[in-house]
Amino acid sequence: xxxxVWPQRPLTLPANQDTPARLRTRAMPGxxxxxxxxxxxxxxxxxxxxxxxxxxxxxxxxxxxKLIGELGQPQIIRLNYSGESSHYPQIVEACELAxxxxxxxxxxxxxxxxxxxxxxxLAQAGLARLTVSLHTLDEQRFGEIYRFSNxxxxxxxxxxxxxxxxxxxxxxxxxxxxxxxxxxxxDLVAVADYAAALGITRVDIHPVIRRDPIPETFEEELDGExxxxxxxxxxxxxxxSARQSHQDITFNVSTPELREPAPxxxxxxxxxxxxxxxxxxxxxxxxxxxTVHVLAGGEVVTCEARDQIVMGRLGEQSFSEIWNSQPYxxxxxxxxxxxxxxxxxxxxxxxxxxxPLPRIVHAxxxxxxxxxxxxxxxEQEAVFWSHRQARLALSAHGAARLKFRCLLPPGAAxxxxxxxxxxxxxxxxxxxxxxxxxxxxFNRRIQAEGQVxxxxxxxxxxxxxxxxxxxDTRQLGVALLEASLS
Numbered sequence: 001x002x003x004x005v006w007p008q009r010p011l012t013l014p015a016n017q018d019t020p021a022r023l024r025t026r027a028m029p030g031x032x033x034x035x036x037x038x039x040x041x042x043x044x045x046x047x048x049x050x051x052x053x054x055x056x057x058x059x060x061x062x063x064x065x066k067l068i069g070e071l072g073q074p075q076i077i078r079l080n081y082s083g084e085s086s087h088y089p090q091i092v093e094a095c096e097l098a099x100x101x102x103x104x105x106x107x108x109x110x111x112x113x114x115x116x117x118x119x120x121x122l123a124q125a126g127l128a129r130l131t132v133s134l135h136t137l138d139e140q141r142f143g144e145i146y147r148f149s150n151x152x153x154x155x156x157x158x159x160x161x162x163x164x165x166x167x168x169x170x171x172x173x174x175x176x177x178x179x180x181x182x183x184x185x186x187d188l189v190a191v192a193d194y195a196a197a198l199g200i201t202r203v204d205i206h207p208v209i210r211r212d213p214i215p216e217t218f219e220e221e222l223d224g225e226x227x228x229x230x231x232x233x234x235x236x237x238x239x240x241s242a243r244q245s246h247q248d249i250t251f252n253v254s255t256p257e258l259r260e261p262a263p264x265x266x267x268x269x270x271x272x273x274x275x276x277x278x279x280x281x282x283x284x285x286x287x288x289x290x291t292v293h294v295l296a297g298g299e300v301v302t303c304e305a306r307d308q309i310v311m312g313r314l315g316e317q318s319f320s321e322i323w324n325s326q327p328y329x330x331x332x333x334x335x336x337x338x339x340x341x342x343x344x345x346x347x348x349x350x351x352x353x354x355x356p357l358p359r360i361v362h363a364x365x366x367x368x369x370x371x372x373x374x375x376x377x378x379e380q381e382a383v384f385w386s387h388r389q390a391r392l393a394l395s396a397h398g399a400a401r402l403k404f405r406c407l408l409p410p411g412a413a414x415x416x417x418x419x420x421x422x423x424x425x426x427x428x429x430x431x432x433x434x435x436x437x438x439x440x441x442f443n444r445r446i447q448a449e450g451q452v453x454x455x456x457x458x459x460x461x462x463x464x465x466x467x468x469x470x471x472d473t474r475q476l477g478v479a480l481l482e483a484s485l486s
Contacts, residue, residue, distance in 0.1 A: 010399045010447040013423040020280075021332035023372045023393055023453065024289040028072040028323060030387070031291040034098075035059065035081035036088040038296045041113045043147040046179055048212040049082040052308070056083055059296040061090050063314055065097065067294060070319040074103040075387070075475060081293060081304075086114035092121045099126025099170070104475075108133060108177060111157045112149035119157060123164035128473075129173040130165075131204065132158055136187040137194060145184065162198045173473070175202035182220040182231065185238050192242045192249055201471065203242075206254045207235060211305065225345070227257050250471075254285075255347050264353045267368040272347035279338045282369065284349045288332045289373065292323065302331060305342050350377065357395040357451055360484040370394055370483070374456075376474055383407070386477035388461045396448040400485040404442040404454065407479040408432045409462035417459040418478060422452060440478070446485075454483060 038056035040049055049056070071077075077098040079085050086109045088094060098105045106129040114122065122130075134154070135145050142151045158174075165172045176195055178188060188205070195203055208221050221231045236258055239251055256270035264271060268282035283289070286303035293301045298314035300322045301307045311331070312322030322328065334340045343349060352369055361367030363383045374390030408418045410432050418430045418440055432438040446452070458477045464470035 010445040012447040016423045016453050021336045029292045030075040033078045033293040035296045036085050037083035040084040077103045078106045080108045092125045095125035104128040112154040131177050134176045136184045177204045179206050181208045192246045202250050204252045268350045268352040271351040275344040279351045282350045362482045383479035388477045390456045392454050394452045396452045399447050402446050404483045405481045407437040421455040
């Protein structure tokens with residue numbers, strides 16, 4: 001006897017008409033820079049704060065409280081921008097307020113001006129990360145670069161904080177940020193030596209930039225706003241020397257300009273050079289999909305490079321109204337289509353040639369342009385790691401088989417759950433009750449036109465550092481292996 005099995009009818013999905021910019025934008029930003037103050041006792045040689053802000057101002061604490069209350073569930077709150085945050089009278093209270101949201105709270109500080117009576121309180125205020133701006137340990141160059149305080153004051157506070165970090169109520173990472181200039185390039189190894197002596201395992205290197213007409217022109221380092229090839233070559237050699245001396249320290253360089261020039265590809269990748277032809281910008285460190293800056297006076301701006309273009313002002317509008325406003329939506333569209341001049345020339349962007357959405361995503365090297373929202377940007381991994389909430393978009397042309405496969409991390413105290421929605425329709429849920437990774441698969445025929453949007457959401461974030469055995473502090477959702485329409 002022959003048994004005939006009727007083929008499964010395709011599931012007809014509603015159409016999705018969202019624009020590329022809309023697909024990438026969070027309901028509220030996950031990463032928020034808050035400028036507690038635009039005042040600063042330092043007068044760093046590379047800083048434009050005095051030129052742009054004059055004497056500066058402190059953010060009113062009532063404004064800060066209202067803003068924090070409006071953020072929803074932020075992932076990261078960074079309490080700094082142009083001023084010296086440790087100069088803010090309520091710096092400890094600000095850190096405690098931000099920490100109470102459950103977000104990872106980070107602070108960058110030159111630290112030498114932090115009053116001693118606040119040092120211990122700051123270490124116990126719930127910071128997840130304190131980055132000290134340390135550009136030299138040479139007394140003379142310290143005076144030339146910072147033009148305030150001295151090496152002894154800086155070292156004393158760093159060493160006190162390093163000791164207190166070990167007993168902080170919330171684990172606090174301590175690391176260094178080094179602004180690389182010709183005058184201090186030879187000091188990087190000494191800064192790395194000092195980091196190693198303190199048990200610090202991360203040094204972030206920021207080649208000097210000059211966006212505004214400050215007195216220092218940095219002619220040895222810059223040609224306009226681009227780093228000179230001769231300085232880049234010396235910077236590469238210096239960083240390599242530091243890495244060889246300290247293989248237990250991670251040296252991160254903020255700009256991808258150290259890479260060899262390469263043409264635009266179909267998949268978004270770091271592209272530090274000015275865009276000369278049609279392109280799409282898929283993201284950057286301060287992209288308008290997930291990040292925002294709020295200045296001390298309540299001005300909301302998109303990023304550092306556009307901090308004089310105000311999108312709205314707290315006190316005149318709610319934060320949500322500004323984030324979801326028409327001017328912000330228009331900028332996001334201009335950003336994606338590379339119509340904004342500042343964004344076209346920005347060295348920190350991820351860009352690609354214009355192309356239709358892919359039909360296949362296969363980690364690690366195919367279909368990255370489909371990852372439209374909520375994905376970590378590491379290009380070196382064998383999988384595509386998401387945040388707890390993420391979206392990917394595939395091109396659809398009628399009936400096709402949708403295949404999806406990922407790894408779902410375990411939960412902490414209880415099971416970790418994953419839901420899959422496609423064009424707004426909940427199609428599948430998974431539950432990982434185990435202690436290891438669980439593979440989640442979906443395979444079904446669907447009917448759709450235009451674009452198919454897969455929305456992923458886990459009930460918990462997975463932090464490798466918190467689970468032990470890793471220095472990775474990212475908050476992870478799922479490890480995507482593949483997704484396709486065929």
